[in-house]
Amino acid sequence: MIKIAITKGRIEKQVCKLLSEAGFDMEPIFNKNRELLIETKDGISMIFGKPNDVVTFLEHGIVDIGFVGKDTLDDVDFEDYYELLDLEIGKCYFAVAAYPEYRDKVFNRRKKIASKYTNVAKKYFASKQEDVEIIKLEGSVELGPVTGISDAIVDIVETGSTLKANGLEVIEKVSDISTRMIVNKVAFKFKKDEIMNIVNQLEKVIGGNQNA
Ligand SMILES: Nc1ncnc2c1ncn2[C@@H]1O[C@H](COP(=O)(O)OP(=O)(O)OP(=O)(O)O)[C@@H](O)[C@H]1O
Ligand SMILES: O=P(O)(O)OC[C@H]1O[C@H](OP(=O)(O)OP(=O)(O)O)[C@H](O)[C@@H]1O
Numbered sequence: 001m002i003k004i005a006i007t008k009g010r011i012e013k014q015v016c017k018l019l020s021e022a023g024f025d026m027e028p029i030f031n032k033n034r035e036l037l038i039e040t041k042d043g044i045s046m047i048f049g050k051p052n053d054v055v056t057f058l059e060h061g062i063v064d065i066g067f068v069g070k071d072t073l074d075d076v077d078f079e080d081y082y083e084l085l086d087l088e089i090g091k092c093y094f095a096v097a098a099y100p101e102y103r104d105k106v107f108n109r110r111k112k113i114a115s116k117y118t119n120v121a122k123k124y125f126a127s128k129q130e131d132v133e134i135i136k137l138e139g140s141v142e143l144g145p146v147t148g149i150s151d152a153i154v155d156i157v158e159t160g161s162t163l164k165a166n167g168l169e170v171i172e173k174v175s176d177i178s179t180r181m182i183v184n185k186v187a188f189k190f191k192k193d194e195i196m197n198i199v200n201q202l203e204k205v206i207g208g209n210q211n212a
Contacts, residue, residue, distance in 0.1 A: 007051050095155065
């Protein structure tokens with residue numbers, strides 16, 4: 001049996017649609033209500049969890065495969081997995097954002113940066129040799145500059161409409177994000193054929209979508 005964890009929320013439906021187009025039996029998933037663990041006719045069991053938890057389940061060997069955003073992978077401490085596929089969905093990017101004045105402002109103190117992705121923010125400013133204070137916010141991160149708790153934010157930008165609605169703008173792009181398929185290394189050793197079958201089937205659909 002192959003065990004899969006899928007990130008709930010924005011990317012859930014698109015991942016399930018790709019798996020269905022790749023020929024896997026997703027009917028029980030499409031018909032599910034509040035169940036969090038579902039078994040399909042293909043001998044695949046699927047759980048649905050929050051982004052960081054998908055990685056935690058994979059780290060502990062509870063699942064063989066995880067579908068999760070690159071944003072989450074960039075932020076967690078765990079790196080001992082194989083990233084086998086970019087699903088080319090859930091596309092967005094990390095950016096430093098702030099009010100336009102931030103660009104020319106001279107700071108005579110450490111800048112304050114708010115983010116839900118504190119490791120990404122830390123790593124980014126460290127790469128620029130900038131010593132900043134990182135403030136963790138759990139959501140609505142744009143509130144950082146709006147309330148004045150921070151000078152800028154590191155957050156996900158998709159359409160840019162949340163920034164615009166709050167008078168903020170992208171100061172610097174940090175990195176691209178999309179949904180990835182990750183695999184537990186031990187599982188790959190013992191279930192290589194089944195896992196590669198899923199990779200190959202998905203690749204055909206992703207390739208087809210890109211050429212469409
Ligand atoms: N505009 C976007 N904002 C946030 N995530 C996006 C966006 N577009 C694509 N994604 C991807 O979707 C994944 C899941 O995001 P989603 O907002 O559903 O869950 P979440 O981070 O648990 O947030 P919440 O706590 O608001 O439910 C993200 O990790 C990211 O890879
Ligand atoms: O560029 P946009 O298309 O406006 O999308 C970006 C927004 O979407 C995400 O927030 P989400 O809606 O997940 O809520 P949250 O802030 O509570 O995490 C992200 O944190 C931005 O706020």
